[in-house]
Amino acid sequence: MNRKLLLLAVLSTIAVAACKPEQPPAEAAMPAATAEPVAPVAVESAPAAAPADVPFDTKGFAGVFTGTLPCADCPGIDTRVALNRDGTYQIEETYQGKPERFSGDGTWTAEENGKRVRLDPNSKSQEDRLFAVASPEQIDQLDTAGNAIETTMPHSLKRSGAVTQ
Numbered sequence: 001m002n003r004k005l006l007l008l009a010v011l012s013t014i015a016v017a018a019c020k021p022e023q024p025p026a027e028a029a030m031p032a033a034t035a036e037p038v039a040p041v042a043v044e045s046a047p048a049a050a051p052a053d054v055p056f057d058t059k060g061f062a063g064v065f066t067g068t069l070p071c072a073d074c075p076g077i078d079t080r081v082a083l084n085r086d087g088t089y090q091i092e093e094t095y096q097g098k099p100e101r102f103s104g105d106g107t108w109t110a111e112e113n114g115k116r117v118r119l120d121p122n123s124k125s126q127e128d129r130l131f132a133v134a135s136p137e138q139i140d141q142l143d144t145a146g147n148a149i150e151t152t153m154p155h156s157l158k159r160s161g162a163v164t165q
Helices: 002-019
Strands: 063-069 077-083 088-095 101-111 116-121 129-135 138-141 156-161
Touching: 063 138, 077 156
Parallel strands: none
Antiparallel strands: 063 077, 063 156, 077 088, 088 101, 101 116, 116 129, 129 138, 138 156
8 A cells, every 4th residue: 555655645746747838037136347338239120121021012002904805717806804902803895896895893812912903804704804903093904814815916905993892
C-alpha cells in the first residue's frame, strides 16, 4: 500500500509541476552610472507600398466602358459594359449593319490584383468574358483562356462615364 501512496504522491507532484506556468527571467538592469549615452540614429521612412501590395479598389474602378469590338461577319460590335460598384455588371452589344442587339448581366470580379476583370454572366448558356486592365481608363478584351488576342483590330473599351450603383 505504501508503494501505491508513494507512486500517487510522485505523480501528483509531477502533475502540479507541469501545470505551473514558467515565469520569464527578469532582465538585468544596468546601473545608470555605467550606461553610456547613445547617439541618435536617423530613422528612414518606410518606402511607399508597391502597387502589388495595394489591394485593387473595385468600387473605385467601377464605371462604364464603351467601344467597338471586332465582329466576324459585320464591321464591328458596339459594346457598352457597366461595371457597378456592387459587383454586378450589364453589357449591351449592337452588331453594326445588323438588327441584332444583345444584352446581359451578371457579376464582375477583379483578378490578379486588378490586372484582369472577369464578367460572370447570370445566363448559364454564356461563357465568362475576360478583360485586361490596361489603365484606369481602358480595358482590353482577352480570349477565353485569358490571353491577349493577337490581331491588329482594336479590342479595347474606354471609360465613358461613372456608374450610379
